[in-house]
Amino acid sequence: MPRRLEPGARIVLATHNAGKLREVAALLAPHGVAVVSAGELGLPVPEETEDSFVGNAAIKALAAATAAGLPALADDSGFSVAALGGDPGVRTADWAEQPDGSRDYAAAMARVAALAAGSADRAAWFTCALVLAWPDGHVEAFEGRATGHWVAPPRGTRGFGYDPMFVPDGHAETFGEMAPAAKHAISHRARAFALLAAACLPAAG
Ligand SMILES: O=P(O)(O)OP(=O)(O)OP(=O)(O)OC[C@H]1O[C@@H](n2cnc3c(O)ncnc32)[C@H](O)[C@@H]1O
Numbered sequence: 027m028p029r030r031l032e033p034g035a036r037i038v039l040a041t042h043n044a045g046k047l048r049e050v051a052a053l054l055a056p057h058g059v060a061v062v063s064a065g066e067l068g069l070p071v072p073e074e075t076e077d078s079f080v081g082n083a084a085i086k087a088l089a090a091a092t093a094a095g096l097p098a099l100a101d102d103s104g105f106s107v108a109a110l111g112g113d114p115g116v117r118t119a120d121w122a123e124q125p126d127g128s129r130d131y132a133a134a135m136a137r138v139a140a141l142a143a144g145s146a147d148r149a150a151w152f153t154c155a156l157v158l159a160w161p162d163g164h165v166e167a168f169e170g171r172a173t174g175h176w177v178a179p180p181r182g183t184r185g186f187g188y189d190p191m192f193v194p195d196g197h198a199e200t201f202g203e204m205a206p207a208a209k210h211a212i213s214h215r216a217r218a219f220a221l222l223a224a225a226c227l228p229a230a231g
């Protein structure tokens with residue numbers, strides 16, 4: 027049996043990414059769970075040393091749960107391109123990292139497009155792993171995927187990260203052009219969250 031949070035429980039959202047924080051907080055809102063972010067608690071950014079999304083989400087969730095003494099929810103996610111053998115994948119954030127530590131997503135999207143342009147296979151997908159960890163080391167893990175294709179140049183200013191270069195299956199707009207509610211209806215994060223909610227969260231009110 028999965029472990030479930032009590033109604034009214036307080037949890038840490040173990041991410042330093044503002045886009046993810048906004049999306050996960052919106053998904054959590056109907057479940058009556060009180061949320062505090064890793065940034066608000068001044069928690070450090072742990073090193074993501076695993077080669078799987080679930081592995082890295084577990085590192086982040088366990089580090090935050092232990093440091094805060096509260097259950098913690100972490101998201102590890104990434105963008106994969108079939109023509110690149112699934113890259114950048116778990117290294118998606120690293121591909122955007124600049125020498126000064128800042129992130130340049132325009133440059134990262136241009137690099138992905140340049141490397142993949144030689145192939146007729148435009149298939150791409152986002153993956154999201156959500157891991158809920160407790161201070162005693164217990165973890166519950168869930169994964170969701172959204173499939174589609176990549177486009178260049180990037181389109182749209184909504185969303186975050188690589189959203190402007192991804193068109194999900196059955197749609198014409200990129201995640202960067204869609205309304206947030208439309209992205210939530212089909213995204214990798216929403217799919218992982220639906221599994222998490224069914225197993226571990228108080229029923230939505
Ligand atoms: O580790 P935390 O603190 O949660 O924040 P992060 O931004 O470093 O997150 P990851 O290590 O999981 O790296 C995920 C990368 O994939 C990108 N990404 C994840 N979900 C995305 C989404 O829904 N749309 C666009 N890009 C996304 C994101 O911008 C990052 O570059």
Ligand SMILES: [Mg+2]
Binds near residue numbers: 074119
């Ligand atoms: Mg990260």
